Amino acid sequence: MTTILVFEQLLNGLQFGVMLFLMAAGLTLVFGIMNLVNLAHGSLYMVGAYLTVSAVQWTGNYLAGVALGLLGTLAVGMLVEVIALRTLYERDHLDQVLATFGLILFFNELIAIIWGRTALYMSLPAWLQGHIEIIPGSIYPLYRAVVIGVGLVVGALLWFVVTRTRLGMLIRAGASNRTMVAALGINIRLLYTVVFGFGAALAGLAGLMAGPIYAVQPGMGELILIQVFVVIVIGGIGSIRGALVGSLVVGVVDTLGRAFLKPLLGHFISPPAAEAAGPALASMLIYLLMALVLSLRPEGLFPAKSG
Amino acid sequence: MRARTLILAACVLLLLAVPPLATVFNQPYYIDLLRRVLIFGIAAVSLNLILGYGGLVSFGHAAYLGVGAYSVGILAFYGIHNGWLQWAVAIVASALVALLIGAISVRTRGIYFIMITLAFTQMLYYLGVSVEEFGGDDGMRLKVKSQFSGLVDLGDPVTYYYVVLALLLACMYLVHRLVNSRFGRVIRAAKSNEARTRAIGFSPYPYQLVAFVIAGAMCGLAGALLANHTAYITPAFMDWTRSGEIMFMVILGGMGSIPGPALGAFALLIVEDQLAGWTQHWQVIFGPLLVLSVLFFKRGLAGLLPGGGKDG
Numbered sequence: 001m002t003t004i005l006v007f008e009q010l011l012n013g014l015q016f017g018v019m020l021f022l023m024a025a026g027l028t029l030v031f032g033i034m035n036l037v038n039l040a041h042g043s044l045y046m047v048g049a050y051l052t053v054s055a056v057q058w059t060g061n062y063l064a065g066v067a068l069g070l071l072g073t074l075a076v077g078m079l080v081e082v083i084a085l086r087t088l089y090e091r092d093h094l095d096q097v098l099a100t101f102g103l104i105l106f107f108n109e110l111i112a113i114i115w116g117r118t119a120l121y122m123s124l125p126a127w128l129q130g131h132i133e134i135i136p137g138s139i140y141p142l143y144r145a146v147v148i149g150v151g152l153v154v155g156a157l158l159w160f161v162v163t164r165t166r167l168g169m170l171i172r173a174g175a176s177n178r179t180m181v182a183a184l185g186i187n188i189r190l191l192y193t194v195v196f197g198f199g200a201a202l203a204g205l206a207g208l209m210a211g212p213i214y215a216v217q218p219g220m221g222e223l224i225l226i227q228v229f230v231v232i233v234i235g236g237i238g239s240i241r242g243a244l245v246g247s248l249v250v251g252v253v254d255t256l257g258r259a260f261l262k263p264l265l266g267h268f269i270s271p272p273a274a275e276a277a278g279p280a281l282a283s284m285l286i287y288l289l290m291a292l293v294l295s296l297r298p299e300g301l302f303p304a305k306s307g
Numbered sequence: 308m309r310a311r312t313l314i315l316a317a318c319v320l321l322l323l324a325v326p327p328l329a330t331v332f333n334q335p336y337y338i339d340l341l342r343r344v345l346i347f348g349i350a351a352v353s354l355n356l357i358l359g360y361g362g363l364v365s366f367g368h369a370a371y372l373g374v375g376a377y378s379v380g381i382l383a384f385y386g387i388h389n390g391w392l393q394w395a396v397a398i399v400a401s402a403l404v405a406l407l408i409g410a411i412s413v414r415t416r417g418i419y420f421i422m423i424t425l426a427f428t429q430m431l432y433y434l435g436v437s438v439e440e441f442g443g444d445d446g447m448r449l450k451v452k453s454q455f456s457g458l459v460d461l462g463d464p465v466t467y468y469y470v471v472l473a474l475l476l477a478c479m480y481l482v483h484r485l486v487n488s489r490f491g492r493v494i495r496a497a498k499s500n501e502a503r504t505r506a507i508g509f510s511p512y513p514y515q516l517v518a519f520v521i522a523g524a525m526c527g528l529a530g531a532l533l534a535n536h537t538a539y540i541t542p543a544f545m546d547w548t549r550s551g552e553i554m555f556m557v558i559l560g561g562m563g564s565i566p567g568p569a570l571g572a573f574a575l576l577i578v579e580d581q582l583a584g585w586t587q588h589w590q591v592i593f594g595p596l597l598v599l600s601v602l603f604f605k606r607g608l609a610g611l612l613p614g615g616g617k618d619g
Contacts, residue, residue, distance in 0.1 A: 031418070094358075101548075101551045101555070102594040103594060104594070105594030106591055108590065229425060230422075230426050233423060280433075280437040280438055283433035284430045284434060288430075290423070291411050294415065299419075
């Protein structure tokens, strides 16, 4: 029984880690290539979730809604890049943080004006409901399993695009020397807009997949954004491999901590004390992990070589 | 420099005149609003020490606001209302938390530093949310304000206003003395060129760490003041948007200037108050305003004063 419980929580951790990875990959790509710290990445996650909720209602078809939601987030991302963020590439990180902080306030309030402040519920089509049996005796929600699958496929695609295609070659070249790439006749501004749009779409994908699991509400992006920062700091800024490892570690540690820390502590200290300390410690666990990693490796686990 | 001194002196005189004017015009709300401005002024002045002079972009300064406020709240919860003790504990506790966070984060640079300070503050925020004994998410009431053995009564809004004003001016003076001392020269040198600072024989780390701790302690005092101001303590004091706001106050007012952060606190909170009175969706205007101020208003308010933006 306990092994099954641990297995299920491991899968939950994997599912959370996969979503963190979709966010972290976009954020770290944008940082690695454009040298831009984008706090508003969480807003794109939120925009993805809201656009998909509305698109699913409008079309009445889940997959069509998802496709529209993704395209919408891509468009919003590119628009934000062209209007506001493009001018920030040459500025220092402080300015970038402050300006994108302003964008977060704007997006959260805009969403509240359009959709209201109450949390929305995103319903799933019948074919995504139900459970599957992964190992004998353990049934797992089908939707969460699908999220894991989608995340792994997107991760593999991302690896393929970055390492094996012409676009990926340009992205890597842009990260190591943007002036040189521009001198070779590549439209670097367009490349940046495209990369930013893809990062936005990845965040939107995470957001729309999060919809049925967590609440869709204004400010949902910031909750995950700060955890994504922890992922990136642990993994090493600008490194996609680091983002993957960091996401899975943080996802699993956070989920297992919330599930098992309280009963585990109960073995060592009195149950009322464990009752109080368990949740507090569980919510701090990933930050303590970050502190530990940083004290051993200040540049994260996989420091990026360039950018 | 003379015109600058005159203008700043006029500002102080105006602030001194706020309570009598508010009483005459029967607008006690403004005493409350400006007291809040002054408290955040202290927080912004403390952040300016490390951000403006030290170049350490801390995105977690609200942590010390929370630690200071909870120090007062928790002591009051256990029936200790002595203000000297409460405020001393607030300052020492904030300094200790800053020492722990700083010891890990000051070693890192640039974007890592921003993200780490933010993450640690978020950790404290969740700690505040999850400790049910002290109100958890809902926060706790401060039933009795800090008691100063009958010397001053914080229950009186006007007295409390002048206490906060005096403390703000004291903090500004302290930062002024600090940045002009040998210690201050080292942290300013490390900001402008770390390699050269090392080359002339200073290791920046201990200096930056001490500055980080002083800033944390000063912000802890602001937290103790804020707890008495609102008579209510919630984890929202440590919310990451609060850190962002304090950072904006420093930038808006002018980094590396003594009066700048206080001016920034004034501008930000007054604009916020006016917009909030106008529409409940004020953030949809406020956010783009912040973006525009970052893009086009680099020198800050202090830069508008005669004599320019920087002073020591």
